[in-house]
Amino acid sequence: MISGILNVNKEVGISSNKCVSLVKKALDIKKVGHTGTLDLEAYGVLPIVIGKATRVSDYLMDDKKEYITEAVFGKRTDTLDYSGEVLDTSDIVFDKDQLLEVMEGFKGEITQIPPMYSAIKVNGQKLYDLARNGVEIERKVRKVNIYEFELLKYEFPKAKFKIICSKGTYIRTLIDDLGEKLGSFAYVDSLC
Known part of the structure; x- marks a missing residue:
């Protein structure tokens, strides 16, 4: 029986559960799981645990997560990402120093x-x-930890961030909350 961890590069539009079912089918094995749900609109590494390795799934889920995300300021969508309908707009502009401070x-x-x-x-x-x-x-309100929140690039209305956080963190919510604190709106344009 096959056991191990397979790092799958999940594409946008494929669910984490779909990745699991594709691995099950490809390897003809029943005991397969993922180590935390990635948004449908997110892409990047999704560790898939196979066979006896499913026992370490909880440990992997509890570990820190790292994301690279691009945000667009001035608009809020119902999904908090580019796939949603625009609900609100703002014409507030802020500079890099204001963004870093917030x-x-x-x-x-x-x-x-x-x-x-x-x-x-x-x-x-x-x-x-x-x-x-x-x-x-x-x-319900939940507590999460943001270990690193780094600005990689900024050219209003777009910004690119590197975020290292605890499990259970919603990057879309983080970006939406950031937009609000700046007196504006924001949504996630891409998430890796």
Whole structure:
């Protein structure tokens, strides 16, 4: 029986569960899982655990996560990323120093409210299924850690960030909250 960890380079538009089912089918093995759900619109490394390696899944999920994301300021979408409908716009402009100053407030332990467009289940239903049906429900605030929040590039209205964070962090929410703190709006344009 095959056991191990397979690093899959997940493409945009493929779910984490679809990656698992493709590996199951390709290797003809039943005991396969992933180490944390990546957004449908995200791409990048998704570790897939196979056979006996599924036992280490929880340890891998608890480890730090690293993301590179591009954000667009001045607009908010219902999904908090480029795939959603624009809900709000702002013409507020800020410089790099203002952005860096506000970013400092997001380092360390912070609280987030998970987005409606997420795989979190409430009463057996995924939030994104409820959101697609126009239903919005109250979500519990959660604590997450932002270990690093680095600005890689900035040319208003776009910015590129490197983020190292704890499990359970929603980068879309982080960017949305950052936009709000700047007196504007923001959404994720790409997430790796």
